[in-house]
Amino acid sequence: MKFLAFFGHINIDVKISVPRLPMREESVGVKNVSNEFAGTAGNFAFVAASLGLSFDLYSKVGSLTHNDYINELRRRKINIDHVEIENSMGPICYIPTDGNEQVAYMYQGPMDSWRPSLSFDYNYKYVHLGTGPSDEYQKIAANNEKSRIVFDPGQEIWYLYNKDKIIDIMSRSYISMFNKNEFNYLKSMTGLSEHELNNLSDYIIVTMGSDGASVFHKNNEFHVPAVKSDFIYDTIGAGDSFRAGFYFGIYNNYSINDSVLIGNIVASIAIRRRIIEFNENRNNIIKMFNNMKLKQRV
Amino acid sequence: MKFLAFFGHINIDVKISVPRLPMREESVGVKNVSNEFAGTAGNFAFVAASLGLSFDLYSKVGSLTHNDYINELRRRKINIDHVEIENSMGPICYIPTDGNEQVAYMYQGPMDSWRPSLSFDYNYKYVHLGTGPSDEYQKIAANNEKSRIVFDPGQEIWYLYNKDKIIDIMSRSYISMFNKNEFNYLKSMTGLSEHELNNLSDYIIVTMGSDGASVFHKNNEFHVPAVKSDFIYDTIGAGDSFRAGFYFGIYNNYSINDSVLIGNIVASIAIRRRIIEFNENRNNIIKMFNNMKLKQRV
Numbered sequence: 001m002k003f004l005a006f007f008g009h010i011n012i013d014v015k016i017s018v019p020r021l022p023m024r025e026e027s028v029g030v031k032n033v034s035n036e037f038a039g040t041a042g043n044f045a046f047v048a049a050s051l052g053l054s055f056d057l058y059s060k061v062g063s064l065t066h067n068d069y070i071n072e073l074r075r076r077k078i079n080i081d082h083v084e085i086e087n088s089m090g091p092i093c094y095i096p097t098d099g100n101e102q103v104a105y106m107y108q109g110p111m112d113s114w115r116p117s118l119s120f121d122y123n124y125k126y127v128h129l130g131t132g133p134s135d136e137y138q139k140i141a142a143n144n145e146k147s148r149i150v151f152d153p154g155q156e157i158w159y160l161y162n163k164d165k166i167i168d169i170m171s172r173s174y175i176s177m178f179n180k181n182e183f184n185y186l187k188s189m190t191g192l193s194e195h196e197l198n199n200l201s202d203y204i205i206v207t208m209g210s211d212g213a214s215v216f217h218k219n220n221e222f223h224v225p226a227v228k229s230d231f232i233y234d235t236i237g238a239g240d241s242f243r244a245g246f247y248f249g250i251y252n253n254y255s256i257n258d259s260v261l262i263g264n265i266v267a268s269i270a271i272r273r274r275i276i277e278f279n280e281n282r283n284n285i286i287k288m289f290n291n292m293k294l295k296q297r298v
Numbered sequence: 299m300k301f302l303a304f305f306g307h308i309n310i311d312v313k314i315s316v317p318r319l320p321m322r323e324e325s326v327g328v329k330n331v332s333n334e335f336a337g338t339a340g341n342f343a344f345v346a347a348s349l350g351l352s353f354d355l356y357s358k359v360g361s362l363t364h365n366d367y368i369n370e371l372r373r374r375k376i377n378i379d380h381v382e383i384e385n386s387m388g389p390i391c392y393i394p395t396d397g398n399e400q401v402a403y404m405y406q407g408p409m410d411s412w413r414p415s416l417s418f419d420y421n422y423k424y425v426h427l428g429t430g431p432s433d434e435y436q437k438i439a440a441n442n443e444k445s446r447i448v449f450d451p452g453q454e455i456w457y458l459y460n461k462d463k464i465i466d467i468m469s470r471s472y473i474s475m476f477n478k479n480e481f482n483y484l485k486s487m488t489g490l491s492e493h494e495l496n497n498l499s500d501y502i503i504v505t506m507g508s509d510g511a512s513v514f515h516k517n518n519e520f521h522v523p524a525v526k527s528d529f530i531y532d533t534i535g536a537g538d539s540f541r542a543g544f545y546f547g548i549y550n551n552y553s554i555n556d557s558v559l560i561g562n563i564v565a566s567i568a569i570r571r572r573i574i575e576f577n578e579n580r581n582n583i584i585k586m587f588n589n590m591k592l593k594q595r596v
Contacts, residue, residue: 014392016392016403016405018403021322022401022402022403023401024319024399024400024401025399025400025401026401026402027401027402027403027404028401028402028403028404029404029405029406030392030403030404030405030406032405033387033388033390033405033407035387089331089333090331092331094312094314094328094392094394096392096403101322101323102322102323103320103321103322103323103324103325103326104320104324104325104326105314105316105320105325105326105328105394106325106326106327106328107314107327107328107330107331108327108328109331
């Protein structure tokens with residue numbers, strides 16, 4: 001049985017650095033352009049592979065934009081047998097930024113026509129349904145009885161899900177994951193109480209940035225502290241590296257609560273440089289985890 | 299002796315179609331992304347090559363973005379021996395548009411470090427100095443005694459030239475070309491009268507869109523009518539195709555005034571489709587020219 005199928009975006013972020021964002025009908029000179037290998041599944045893959053985790057990526061990309069990205073994933077021996085590649089562009093996000101404010105132009109490209117399914121030939125212990133097509137994710141959650149479903153819609157909760165769909169998927173999921181804003185939106189969108197929501201999945205994990213994370217299970221809330229980082233390069237991708245650390249914990253037989261702490265540790269390391277440059281020794285992470293547990297006991 | 303060296307941008311325009319332009323800190327979904335082969339030198343090359351004109355392109359591009367563009371120029375047998383190719387990105391312009399308004403993010407990339415010169419081995423009848431590095435263009439204009447210099451700074455007149463530089467280059471040029479806005483700016487920037495400016499170059503050509511063009515020579519102004527187009531796809535690139543038609547006229551021994559009319563004819567055809575799809579029979583253009591001349595005489 002394989003450990004994990006991870007569904008999400010393999011996205012290219014085109015960061016366009018300008019002295020200031022232009023007004024309409026205006027032209028500005030660009031100081032720098034950088035193509036970043038990003039997306040929920042891509043970010044996860046770089047960190048998780050660096051931690052030695054074994055998983056299959058599920059996504060769809062266009063070869064006109066993603067050849068280098070695909071080659072980099074292959075070079076790192078990340079399994080992309082289930083990443084569909086078509087002769088087109090995207091997904092790609094153009095992000096003009098003046099270092100202070102930014103705007104984002106998100107082109108889904110191949111993701112718009114992605115219709116993933118999970119063959120019965122595949123046996124995964126965990127199936128992580130991240131960003132991507134909600135209809136197909138709903139079917140995968142409904143038809144899969146061998147795997148533990150982890151539902152993690154991210155910002156797409158705002159526009160790809162309605163109350164019925166989200167309640168259906170959550171009730172079929174072992175774990176549902178949200179950040180604080182998404183969880184608050186979920187409460188107002190469904191009209192359900194925290195208590196009612198918590199009974200839908202076995203575990204609900206709500207990440208809260210520098211406030212740590214909460215794990216809801218059987219109507220108990222367990223708080224997991226955040227791990228402070230002495231230096232922050234970029235918090236984009238922090239959530240994806242949290243997930244890599246979380247699965248690293250689960251894979252190594254830590255409890256859900258402890259795995260969330262390991263996720264926080266990994267995220268605190270990942271935000272110190274570009275996600276693609278994550279390269280932390282596994283033993284160090286375990287060591288940091290043990291130290292934090294010791295302190296909690298004192 | 300070769301006919302023409304054409305200096306300018308070989309630019310990729312990334313057109314990003316959105317339902318509406320975003321506010322700061324906002325993310326919008328993109329309907330469509332298209333990479334257009336553009337730039338002053340690139341647009342000129344497609345139209346001029348289609349008209350059978352022989353010329354050498356001078357520019358600088360990055361292979362990370364321009365491989366397909368370079369291949370397309372080669373496929374059309376356009377001489378790019380003098381196009382420097384480095385392992386980088388650009389020049390590239392990101393243009394988010396809602397179909398009504400647009401903003402432009404221009405990244406010069408390799409053009410920022412382009413230091414072109416003209417070897418004495420090369421003998422050109424015309425050297426066209428379009429968009430590009432003004433210092434080097436000034437040197438080329440100063441050191442070249444074999445060729446007729448055509449100075450054509452385009453919108454870069456606003457930020458790459460000061461009064462001394464522009465007067466120096468214009469006084470060494472056989473022809474200087476501007477559109478109406480650029481010419482008005484030139485007058486206010488230099489503080490010179492139209493009369494004084496006209497004496498700097500042998501010929502000054504001022505294009506005025508649907509108002510046609512003016513040719514100033516020895517203190518005479520000759521007006522060349524515009525040629526109406528029954529359908530307009532996109533007027534971007536109209537000026538570059540005008541230049542292709544103009545040199546097509548010069549190459550075929552038409553006068554400057556007549557070549558400007560041929561330029562107007564070619565521009566009126568070019569704006570009916572994408573510049574890269576320009577494909578008009580040379581004889582038709584001569585026929586249109588003859589018809590217009592006949593009418594003028596009536």
